[in-house]
Amino acid sequence: MVNYNPHNKYSKSYPPNSIHNFLGHPSGINTSVQIGLFNHHRFAFYYWNLWKNESLKENGKIDIDLISYDWHQDLVYPQESCKKELTNLDTKNSFEISFFSSYRLNSLNDSHIMSAVYLDIVNDVWILCRQGKFEQDWKDEYLDDYKGKKHTIRKFKTEESLQKALFLSKIKNVFFDIDLDYFTLNNNIEPKDKYKYMKDSEIKNLLSCDNILIQWIFERLNGITIALEPEHTGGISKSFKYLSSIEKLWFDKPLGNFDVQWKHLK
Known part of the structure; x- marks a missing residue:
């Protein structure tokens, strides 16, 4: 039988095929921030x-x-059975959370936000997105x-509406999360359809x-997550x-290297 305990009990047990970097804080204050990169x-x-536990x-x-x-x-809500599983999690056990993220959260990658909210890992949520056919x-x-x-x-449908709402808020700390499929203009498409993308200049x-919303986010940053999501x-x-x-916008070298620096702070 396979032993499901980590080989090294002191390891952070990061999820499969994910990488992370420690960076200086993008606001220039004397502290570090982490970025996590993964497929799913x-x-x-x-x-x-x-990062919530560290904070x-x-x-x-x-x-x-x-x-x-x-x-x-x-924004799929956790069902009652999932709520029970969430509350039974040992959120300080890195391996347990890694296993849960990989193999117990919905493989459609749509339940992680509300699960994090349910455990108060995340406070309020602000999503800039494209999905939504109806006003409701x-x-x-x-x-x-x-x-x-x-x-x-x-x-929010637009960056401007998100910015307006955030600037009126009293938020002091944020996680910044980017799914790279945001740069597609159409998604959930038929196999024969072709993707359309944002212009490079728009990205x-x-x-x-130099974007004032990005500056606002960076001043309050507690971590960045980036999902590759190649299927989308x-x-x-x-x-x-x-x-x-x-990477070219923000850093002096690709992620995964040692001592990655913010371009705007050099």
Whole structure:
């Protein structure tokens, strides 16, 4: 029988095929921040939990909101059976959370956000997305976590509307989450259909360190998660293209290297 315990009990047990980097903080303050990169968006649950625990050790009680750029809304609520499993999780056990993220969260990669909200790993959610045919799809949603705390989930069609709402908020800490399929203009397409994409100049304007919304996010940053999701970008080469676009905008060398630096701080 396979032994499902980690070989090294002190290992962080990161999810399969994921990488992470420690970086200086993009605001220039004297602290570090981490970035997690992976294929399947559900693996973000692991990193959000890890970073929330690290923040709790340093700061005591802390609320961290999630800002996500994603073509899909990814807001499937945990069912009662899943809620029970979530509350039974040992959120301080890195291997257990890694296994849960990989093999117990929905393989469709659409339940990780609300699961994180239910455990109060994430406070409120702000999603810039494209999915939603009807006006009711864009209404705010609410979820009471396992302790009864109410969380608000807000969805936005445009960067401008997201920016306006965030600038009126009193948020102090955020996770910044990017699913690379956001750069597609059409998704959930038929096999014979072709993907359409944002222009490179539009992506640059959206994520540039000169963008005032990005600056606002960076000032409050507690971690960045990036999902490649090649099944929804038009293939792995497309995912790598858009990952490379982010790297060229933000960093002096590709992720996975030692001592990656923010370009705008050099």
